[in-house]
Amino acid sequence: MSQVQRRIGIRQCRSHQYLSWGASHGDRGRQRRGAKSTGFSVNSLSVSDRLAVSREYTLASNQDEERGVSASYQVIAIASGKGGVGKSTVTTNLAVALHQQGYSVGLLDADIYGPSQQQLLGVPASTTPDQQDGEFLLPVEAHGLKTMSMGYLASASTPMVWRGPMASSAMSQLLEKTLWGDIDVLLVDMPPGTGDIQLTLAQRATLSGAVIVTTPQDIALLDARKGIEMFEKVEVPVLGLIENMAAYVCSECGHTEALFGEAGGVRLAEQYGLPLLGQVPLASAIRAYSDQGLPVVLAEPEGTLAGVYQAAARGLMEALAAQTPAVAPTISMTD
Numbered sequence: 001m002s003q004v005q006r007r008i009g010i011r012q013c014r015s016h017q018y019l020s021w022g023a024s025h026g027d028r029g030r031q032r033r034g035a036k037s038t039g040f041s042v043n044s045l046s047v048s049d050r051l052a053v054s055r056e057y058t059l060a061s062n063q064d065e066e067r068g069v070s071a072s073y074q075v076i077a078i079a080s081g082k083g084g085v086g087k088s089t090v091t092t093n094l095a096v097a098l099h100q101q102g103y104s105v106g107l108l109d110a111d112i113y114g115p116s117q118q119q120l121l122g123v124p125a126s127t128t129p130d131q132q133d134g135e136f137l138l139p140v141e142a143h144g145l146k147t148m149s150m151g152y153l154a155s156a157s158t159p160m161v162w163r164g165p166m167a168s169s170a171m172s173q174l175l176e177k178t179l180w181g182d183i184d185v186l187l188v189d190m191p192p193g194t195g196d197i198q199l200t201l202a203q204r205a206t207l208s209g210a211v212i213v214t215t216p217q218d219i220a221l222l223d224a225r226k227g228i229e230m231f232e233k234v235e236v237p238v239l240g241l242i243e244n245m246a247a248y249v250c251s252e253c254g255h256t257e258a259l260f261g262e263a264g265g266v267r268l269a270e271q272y273g274l275p276l277l278g279q280v281p282l283a284s285a286i287r288a289y290s291d292q293g294l295p296v297v298l299a300e301p302e303g304t305l306a307g308v309y310q311a312a313a314r315g316l317m318e319a320l321a322a323q324t325p326a327v328a329p330t331i332s333m334t335d
Helices: 087-100 164-176 196-204 218-233 264-272 284-291 304-323
Strands: 005-012 017-024 044-046 074-079 105-109 140-142 145-149 185-189 207-214 238-249 276-282
Touching: 074 087, 074 196, 074 218, 074 304, 087 105, 087 145, 087 185, 087 207, 087 238, 087 284, 087 304, 164 196, 207 218, 207 264, 207 304, 218 238, 218 264, 238 264, 238 304, 264 276, 276 304
Parallel strands: 074 185, 074 207, 105 145, 105 185, 207 238, 238 276
Antiparallel strands: 005 017, 017 044, 140 145
């Protein structure tokens, strides 16, 4: 690795604040407040009324061998129509469950504005990704997963005050400039909604499919429908639906109660003819373990909650196999 001193910092201008990523040989300048050291040299992104974007390099858009994203693994978006439905927690546990089932898994935290995978995976706040050739990022490994997140590049207190095109550019670079290596599947923890980042991902990565996470309540189902419709419009197959917080489970007596409505995810899956991959209960154990950076599928691998995620992971791969066309065998004949 080259001896490069890297920095990521916040600078103040008269009318705007911007986050700059850069690398310079022998740079002895002090690190700005809110900065984290990294090995990623990317374009300077500024937030201003004129949306000035200054590039320091050009993405190799047509050479897969120079890009982190590859056709050799399946890319699956885990999405939600709105925030607060537990999508990131579901993504973390799905990823670990797939790893436990023998798959090599990558996890990209594409929520540029509110990255949470670093906390959910228990990765120390001081962790920064290593660099290769002054341009590419090496994923951070956690619980057997290869991970990348904006949380590794900016401090937790640093807001990403970026307009849509800038956030989309950052997400594209995290996707394409990370050397994911030999993985079977890449799960992308999407930001909530149906905006620029979702469209950028559909354009820049060959998505194998998407999973929609919702809660049973009507307002969440309304936005989940928008997510399903969006992926259908960009011709990305929706592999299934996960109903999170399906029912509250009392930790003392085991009594269940449908706090957010009942069977909303079931009805939505039936409406669109989608597999219902799982119904995850609202359980305090999931919250407690998540706060500790420990996915519940690891903390209680034989428990009921882990079983729900394991079943959802199996259903996801079955739905993916049904969508992926079989490759015809190559037959060679010799004398």
